[in-house]
Amino acid sequence: MRTLAALAATALVFIPALVVPGTATATRGIDWGACTDQSFVEAGAECGHLSVPLDHDDPTGRQVQIAVSRVKHKVPSSQYQGVLVTVSGGPGGSGLPFTTLGSQVPGRAAEAYDWVSFDPRGVGASKPALSCDPGYMTHNRPHYVPRNQADEAAWLARTRKYAKDCGAKNDPALLANIKTTDNARDIDLIRAALGVRQVSLYAVSYGTYVAQVYSALFPSRVRRLVMDSSVDPRDVFYRINLNQNIAMNRNLRAWMDWVARYDSVYHLGATPSWVRQTYEAQLKKLAAAPAGGLVGPSEMADAFIPAEYSQASWTTVAEAFASLVAGDWNPVKELFEAVQGPGNDNGYAVYLATQCTDVRWPAKWEQWRADAWRTYRQAPDFTWLNTWYNAPCLDWPVQAGTPVNIDGTGVPSALLVVETEDGAEPFPGSIEVRKRFPGASLVALPGGTSHATTLSGNTCVDSKIADYLLSGALPARLQGDRPDTTCAPPPLPVPAGA
Structure with missing residues (x-):
């Protein structure tokens, strides 16, 4: 389930919000103090750490x-939620970038809550932070799609070494937990440290699976x-990735369709098939001679991932693509570096530490290979990229556990939101979660291809979130396995000069 850290944080900029030494005071187990991030300070946040x-x-x-942050409520105690x-x-x-998320909720709903955010264990400002090989996401890596046995062997050697480095450089007890x-x-424990009986949760992407697990373990504590x-709880995590391959590839094709409409701006082809040919020609060119010795076909494929996640990235990726065709490869290089973050593998290390140990993955490379080539027929642009991203799970140094059975019957209510062409978490996952949470209502955005876009200015969606947070009001639940109501997705972007 490849939800890159830079994208999963919904494009919010992260600057570690550490406590200023000497300013902390102990409050119910959390050492609260001043934040160092200016946006947190302006939001009135306080920051600290909780020992667990x-x-x-x-x-x-x-x-x-x-690492924890908090923006306190701004309403009288009689209105406190x-x-x-x-x-x-x-x-x-x-998670710390979500410190200021409440400011995007329309009306006064956000002011009725204490908004608490945290970096999960191993991540960012939480201590210790995982890292296995900061140089792993480097430039000019082997070709993602194996052209021969040597390509496959090169990637297997890389992923095996990464798993080995994770075991060698980190405490096995941390990796196992x-x-x-x-x-x-x-x-x-954050809830307990704050001295409250229940918490409300606002979860995005993989965070929805954490929320599902929390709901299964502590249903009476969810308000x-x-x-x-x-996340689709049926398929964690191997099959989720196979499903994601197809959905992400579909969204890349949707982006190419859009690019073709604006050939007068980008000059990449006046039809989707023409744009496709231009794309494949660049991959072949970079395979023969990586641009600047740095940007090969694998880096190009990674640079285009934002277009598969969010329509808000379509113009940026198209501009970089046009620059590449015109001979300037630096914008593609910059996109790759923004997506993969060479020199800092913290997010990737934690991604694997969680997914590889939550549930057992197939133990034989032969099954991975067969499934990848089968999926490749439907999804040639994303399958092998995603396969190698997850392949360290084949050799992960700690044993996997057993996933929790997701049962939301004890949770009184939930509001689910999804764009129906979401590539990272395909639409059937939200339908399945709705089935498992009888008190839930699902808001769908038909035709939208973006991932985790709530509180980004869609009045229809954001007002439903505000109403639910303020009063508990939900769209009426309908019969059958379907959305309960719909909102229109944002309009497709229009490039400058169109």
């Missing part, structure tokens, strides 16, 4: 530190629950 057990089965044993915890995507996405269940239990772009 490394192993929740050994509560008095070794501890790790969870309690604590709302935001749950970030990934796995591996920083970064499961989704650990994140869910950390949320419950209200918003899930944007829900």
Whole structure:
């Protein structure tokens, strides 16, 4: 389930919001102090760390530190709605950028809550932070699509070494305790440290799976629950990635269709097939001679991932593509570096530490290979990219566990939101979550291809979120496995000069 940390954080900029030394005061187990991020300061946030057990089965044993932030409510106590915890995507996405998310809720709904955000264990400002090989996401890597046995062997050697480095450079006990269940239990300790009986949750992308697990483990402690772009609990995580390959590839084709409409701006082809030919020609050119010795076909494929996640990225990716065709490869290089973050593998290390240990993956490379080539026939642009991204799970140094059975019958209500052509978390996942949460209502955006876009200015969606947070009001639940109401997705972007 490749939800890149930079994208899963919904494009919010992350600057570690560490406590200023000497300003902290102890409050119910959290050492609160001043934040250093200016946007957090302007929002009136406070920041701190909470000590939690490394192993929740050994509560008095070794501890790790969870970085936490809070923006307090601004309404009278008679209107106070309690604590709302935001749950970030990934796995591996920083949660602290969501500190200011409440400011995007229309009306006064956000002011009725304490908005609490956190970096999951191993991530960002939480301590210790995982890292395995900061140079792994480097330039000019092997060709994603194996052209021969040597390409396949090169990637298997790379992924095997990454898994080995993770085991060598990190405490095995830490690697064994970064499961989704650990994140869910950390949320419950945040709740306890804040001295409240219940919390509301606002979860996006992978964070929706954390919320599902929390709801299964602690149903009576969930007050209200918003899930944007829900993980399909049936398929964690190997089959989710196979499904994602097809959905992401479809969205790349949708972007190419859009590019063709604006050939007068981008000059990449006046038909989708022409744009496709231009794309494939550039891949072949870079395979023969990486641009600047840095940007090969694998880097180009990664640079185009934002277009598969969000229509808001379509113009940026198209401009970089046009520059590449015109001979300037720097914009594609910059996009690749923004997506993969060479020199910092924290998000990727945590992604694998969670997904590889939440559930057992197929143990034989032969099955991975067969499934990849089968899926490749439908999704040639994303399948092998995603296969190699997850392949360290073949050799992960700690044992996998058993996933929690997701049962939302004990949760009184939930609001689900999804764009029906979401590539990262395909639409059937939200339908399945709705089935498992009888108190849930699902808002669908038909035809939208973007991922995790709530509170980004869609009045129809955002007003429903505000109403639910303020009063608990939900769209009426309909019969059958379908959305309960719809909102129009944002209009497609129009490039400058069109």
